[in-house]
Amino acid sequence: MLPSSHALHLTGTLDLVAGTLILSMATLLLLLSVPFVSLSAIAVALAFLVRPRPVRIPVKGRHVFITGGSSGIGLAIARRAAAEGARVSILARSAARLKEARDAIRLATGVDVALFSADVRDAEAVAREVEAAGPIDLLVCNHGVFTPQELEHQDLEEVRFMVDVNLMGTFNLIKAALPAMKQRARATGLPASISIMSSQAGQVGVYGYTAYSASKFALRGLGEALQHEVIADNIHVSLIFPPDTETPGFAEEHKRRPELTNIIAGSSGGMKADDVAQKALGGIKTGTFIVPCNFEGTMLSIATAGLSPQRSYLMAFVEVFGAGFMRFMGLCFQWNWFSTIENWHAKKKSM
Numbered sequence: 117m118l119p120s121s122h123a124l125h126l127t128g129t130l131d132l133v134a135g136t137l138i139l140s141m142a143t144l145l146l147l148l149s150v151p152f153v154s155l156s157a158i159a160v161a162l163a164f165l166v167r168p169r170p171v172r173i174p175v176k177g178r179h180v181f182i183t184g185g186s187s188g189i190g191l192a193i194a195r196r197a198a199a200e201g202a203r204v205s206i207l208a209r210s211a212a213r214l215k216e217a218r219d220a221i222r223l224a225t226g227v228d229v230a231l232f233s234a235d236v237r238d239a240e241a242v243a244r245e246v247e248a249a250g251p252i253d254l255l256v257c258n259h260g261v262f263t264p265q266e267l268e269h270q271d272l273e274e275v276r277f278m279v280d281v282n283l284m285g286t287f288n289l290i291k292a293a294l295p296a297m298k299q300r301a302r303a304t305g306l307p308a309s310i311s312i313m314s315s316q317a318g319q320v321g322v323y324g325y326t327a328y329s330a331s332k333f334a335l336r337g338l339g340e341a342l343q344h345e346v347i348a349d350n351i352h353v354s355l356i357f358p359p360d361t362e363t364p365g366f367a368e369e370h371k372r373r374p375e376l377t378n379i380i381a382g383s384s385g386g387m388k389a390d391d392v393a394q395k396a397l398g399g400i401k402t403g404t405f406i407v408p409c410n411f412e413g414t415m416l417s418i419a420t421a422g423l424s425p426q427r428s429y430l431m432a433f434v435e436v437f438g439a440g441f442m443r444f445m446g447l448c449f450q451w452n453w454f455s456t457i458e459n460w461h462a463k464k465k466s467m
């Protein structure tokens with residue numbers, strides 16, 4: 117048996133220990149909450165900071181005009197937009213392929229899309245078709261050509277072809293569509309969209325893609341500047357950056373692509389056209405400026421965020437705090453690519 121004075125002493129000590137414990141726990145929590153509170157404060161600040169403001173762009177019942185809508189990614193976007201209740205117009209050169217696309221979309225959705233035939237390089241023809249289609253709510257500049265080759269071996273004619281179709285074609289289209297789009301956006305009070313199909317090769321230069329990468333990088337400059345110019349008209353610009361995607365165009369490209377282009381492009385996993393279309397439409401509906409399509413694409417977009425507009429405070433947060441690490445990852449990828457190129461040359465020399 118303990119004498120009662122001892123028992124008292126013991127409870128006193130226990131109280132002291134418990135008190136100290138609680139106090140140090142509280143201090144620890146407080147210390148731990150400092151970074152948490154400051155990170156939350158930064159997130160809140162970013163929520164006020166990001167421009168343009170978040171937006172929702174409806175698709176149902178609206179006029180969606182898609183170039184290159186007769187094949188691959190464009191066809192997949194047209195099918196999805198039709199299924200969501202949009203009035204869909206597609207434009208391409210070949211009338212025969214346009215009709216095939218209309219039949220395929222009708223079969224899949226029961227909806228008839230309107231067909232417009234023009235070469236996007238022909239500004240007058242584009243203006244005529246856009247006029248005939250009527251005012252557009254969502255313009256999807258998806259047309260594109262790609263013939264990979266080392267610049268040394270590529271004819272200037274082919275370089276010009278890619279720049280003319282991919283870049284100048286997009287200018288022709290936007291110039292033709294913009295005036296009526298502005299009017300319509302004002303009349304309906306609904307936000308409108310101009311989306312442009314770039315490529316992951318429009319975010320990083322890739323062996324064999326000098327002309328193609330140049331034409332796709334250029335679209336980003338176009339898009340960034342255009343967003344400044346049309347924001348007051350409630351028009352929202354999106355740039356879409358797919359990786360290698362299974363399409364008729366890609367099947368053709370793959371037959372002649374340099375081995376090194378295959379290897380480097382293989383750093384990003386391939387996709388199906390319909391999955392790219394889903395990402396593209398998702399990005400368009402939220403007015404997202406940079407729309408990546410797969411995991412590697414998301415990393416690439418964070419690594420190359422630069423001074424592009426960002427509406428999402430969460431993505432802004434990731435970009436701000438991921439910048440250093442993503443730069444490091446980018447250097448790792450470049451190390452890997454340059455090593456591959458070096459080994460490839462060494463192997464060729466020894467053969």
Ligand SMILES: NC(=O)C1=CN([C@@H]2O[C@H](COP(=O)(O)OP(=O)(O)OC[C@H]3O[C@@H](n4cnc5c(N)ncnc54)[C@H](OP(=O)(O)O)[C@@H]3O)[C@@H](O)[C@H]2O)C=CC1
Nearest residue numbers: 184186187188189208209210235236260315360361363365
């Ligand atoms: N597939 C891929 O791996 C990737 C593709 N992209 C981009 O996505 C877009 C679509 O590619 P994808 O679906 O593979 O291409 P496809 O080759 O399968 O389809 C291209 C579409 O564009 C049309 N088109 C081509 N040239 C012109 C022109 N001068 N005027 C009008 N229409 C034209 C074609 O029709 P027609 O020939 O009858 O004119 C066709 O409808 C392109 O911008 C491409 O650069 C980006 C990343 C990866």
Ligand SMILES: CCCCCCCCCCCCCCCC(=O)[C@@H](N)CO
Nearest residue numbers: 262315316317360381384415419445446
């Ligand atoms: C932090 C860094 C992350 C990096 C991941 C990088 C992966 C880059 C791969 C580039 C792929 C280019 C594909 C072009 C596809 C295309 O446009 C053609 N098929 C033509 O249509």
